[in-house]
Amino acid sequence: MNSSISPADVTIRPITGADEIALFNRLPYTINHELADDLVAQRRRPEWMWVALHGDRVLARVAWWGRGGDSTPLLLDILDIEDGAEDLTDVAQALYDTAAKQVLPSGTTPPEYGRFLPADWREDPDTYLAVRRRMGVLENTGAHLTVERLRLEWRPGGGLPAPDARLAFRPALDTDELVALMTRTLDGTLDAHSRTDLAQMSPHEAAVKHYEQELATFSSPRQWWRIGTLGEDGEPIGFVVPARNTYHPVIAYLGVVPEHRGHGYVDGLLAEGTRILAAEDVPRIRAATDLGNVPMANAFARAGYVNFERAINMAWQ
Known part of the structure; x- marks a missing residue:
């Protein structure tokens, strides 16, 4: 009509x-x-x-x-x-x-x-x-559609995901080290926004951009951010950034370096980030991942995160 x-x-x-x-x-x-x-x-x-x-x-x-x-x-x-x-x-x-x-x-x-x-x-x-x-x-x-995303939520009633006994964690306080790990995790990324960045700039430039435009803007404690290692003195396998944005506690970023993928370490990283925020007595934790990023979506599901909404993004480039 x-x-x-x-x-x-x-x-x-x-x-x-x-x-x-x-x-x-x-x-x-x-x-x-x-x-x-x-x-x-x-x-x-x-x-x-x-x-x-x-x-x-x-x-x-x-x-x-x-x-x-x-x-x-x-x-x-x-x-x-x-x-x-x-x-x-x-x-x-x-x-x-x-x-x-x-x-x-x-x-x-x-x-x-x-x-x-x-x-x-x-x-x-x-x-x-x-x-x-x-x-x-x-x-x-x-404008054109660039990505559809799953919006995810964890609530305390669902219980904490199990930790990974293979991993140890330390605060991610060294920006250069974190950006270097972010750069490495961009290799083979399934994230649509990251892939768009990589078509226009180097992996290091894309990591710096994401750090400066998002991670560096959080007012929540930097001490929450974690680097996961193989045992207390082992090499880093990845990192997780639990934070509080303007509206909610969030899992803002999580990455596993390419050489350590396929071993289930993503579950341990996500469990650690969830544990840190849950210790703050938050009513919920929010997260998001691309609809096409099936491995990450499955990791969130195993950790007790529920898909409560979706989101679409459109861009003019």
Whole structure:
């Protein structure tokens, strides 16, 4: 069914501030409860949060996210359209095009799009249609799907995974050593974002980029990070980075060096990272891995992590 509302009949504008969060949140999404705090912490700005209105009805909305104090956004993470029989794709397209021209610096590549989805989104016809409509808006601007990911969660009721008696652990306090291990683990990686980086830069450059843009931004203790070794004085087999991001305790990164793969050490690394965070009495631990990274997904399942959502990422490169 085509929409009876054309973009010409719609008011497209940014929200005025925190006073319009309730208006912005009229369209449902799993992170709505975070948006007010994001504004306070300047991870979002009113001028990065736009709505398409027909009277007082919110037809569509779009918003970008950044780290506190950033002058330009790092991620497009909200693009919602009022669900129903009425096709409002043209309205959403006009909203995105208008907002992007105002929010994003002229001549730059738009930041990546990330979207959380129900775990069964492909099986439910209505959810699938809603997701495809959103993706279609961005595809019309040149974006393409880069990866689908599993979002995973461990809760204390599931019990701690068993440790690996073959491994010993020490804090990963030496940045050069950690980056060197990260560089080695990129050999043969199944991670889509890492593979994209490796097509554009050396493994060492890709490791430094990931360290500086993600790991170095965590405010949780560096002492939580662990390097796993074969016995107390053995060689490193890999590392795990348990941390707390802006919203949740997370297993932020885990890697096994190529020469030690195939021996089940991933389970010991994941068990150690989970144990460290569980000792902080956290209510949950979050993690994610690419849908195509079957070995890592299986390791999370063995450790008691449950796939509660999926996520898709789209990019313009």
